[in-house]
Amino acid sequence: NAGVTQTPKFQVLKTGQSMTLQCAQDMNHNSMYWYRQDPGMGLRLIYYSASEGTTDKGEVPNGYNVSRLNKREFSLRLESAAPSQTSVYFCASRTLDRGLYEQYFGPGTRLTVT
Amino acid sequence: SQQGEEDPQALSIQEGENATMNCSYKTSINNLQWYRQNSGRGLVHLILIRSNEREKHSGRLRVTLDTSKKSSSLLITASRAADTASYFCATAPSGYSTLTFGKGTMLLVSP
Numbered sequence: 609n610a611g612v613t614q615t616p617k618f619q620v621l622k623t624g625q626s627m628t629l630q631c632a633q634d635m636n637h638n639s640m641y642w643y644r645q646d647p648g649m650g651l652r653l654i655y656y657s658a659s660e661g662t663t664d665k666g667e668v669p670n671g672y673n674v675s676r677l678n679k680r681e682f683s684l685r686l687e688s689a690a691p692s693q694t695s696v697y698f699c700a701s702r703t704l705d706r707g708l709y710e711q712y713f714g715p716g717t718r719l720t721v722t
Numbered sequence: 723s724q725q726g727e728e729d730p731q732a733l734s735i736q737e738g739e740n741a742t743m744n745c746s747y748k749t750s751i752n753n754l755q756w757y758r759q760n761s762g763r764g765l766v767h768l769i770l771i772r773s774n775e776r777e778k779h780s781g782r783l784r785v786t787l788d789t790s791k792k793s794s795s796l797l798i799t800a801s802r803a804a805d806t807a808s809y810f811c812a813t814a815p816s817g818y819s820t821l822t823f824g825k826g827t828m829l830l831v832s833p
Contacts, residue, residue, distance in 0.1 A: 612764075641820070650810060650825040651765070658819050666820065698764055709753055709814060711821060713764035 609634050612714035614699050620720045621689040629684040629717050631699030638704040640682035641711065642666075642674060644695040651698065657682055659704070689721045728811055728827040736832055741798040743827040745811030746791075752818045754787055756796050759808045759826070768809075769796075801831045 612633045621627055631640065638659045643651040643666075653666030657676040671693060673685045682701075686693055696718050700711040729744045745754070753772045757765040771778045771787045771794065778785045784797040798805055808828050812821040 639819070643823075648825060651823040653820055653822075656820055664819075667822075700765075709770055709818060710755060710767035711765075713766070715764045716762075 611635065612699055612701055612712050614697075614714035614717050616717060617715070618718050620722065621686075622722055623690060625689050626685070626687050627689065627719075628686075629697055629699075629719075630681070631683065631714060632681045633699075633701040633712070634680065635701060635703070635712065636679070637701035637712070638679070639702050640676065641700040641702075642672075642682070642684045643698045643700065644668065644693075645698060645716075646695050654684065654697075686719075689719075691721045693719065694721045695719060728809070728824045730827060731825070732828045732830070734830045734832065735801055737801060737803055739801055739831075741801050741805070741829055741831070743796045743809050743811075743829070745794045745796070745824055747794075747811075747813045747822075747824075748792065749813075750816060751789075751813045752816045753814045754785075754794050755812045755814070755821065756783075756785060756794075757810045757812060757823075759810065761807070765810065798829075801829075803831050803833050805829060806831045 615630045641656040642654040652668045655674040657663045660679045675683045699714040702711045755770045756768045759765045769780045771785045782799045787794045808826045810826045812823045
């Protein structure tokens, strides 16, 4: 099992450009999450999908959109990138099986917006 | 806003010593989890403690939870250089659908 995979690993954008970050999991998990990590800020939730067909805003959703393409895939889109979106982005997933609460994380995408 | 706050922000110890990190949170929880992040990598789940538990062990890890004080501690015994990483607490509210992470403790274990 690959677990949670993210593409690309690195990306540099100019202000105003758009891009989509891809995330896929092969663990048959129901819920998927997008976080951003900035120095000294820990992880902050951008959007999540509790189950296939649903998406909800997290703590910092402005400037982002998401698509839960199917049970495996959850993408994050930046329509018009801004320097404030320079960050490391992590995708995570978890099962909804009773008693299993841990999230599994991908390796991250390092995004720089100039 | 972040629910969990770790203390200290950074900790430097020698191999073989114990490392203790603390986490405080603000609202009632279903469970509290600890994660490790090695430099440049994704987070890895270490241990979970439920709101009705007071202490839990896993190998060299010991977690305590005091819901009256809204605090938790993570103890790593007999630290190794490989334990060098950032450690994050994360809280899950009742009816858990999301986690709220703290800002983390950076642990450096020197040989």
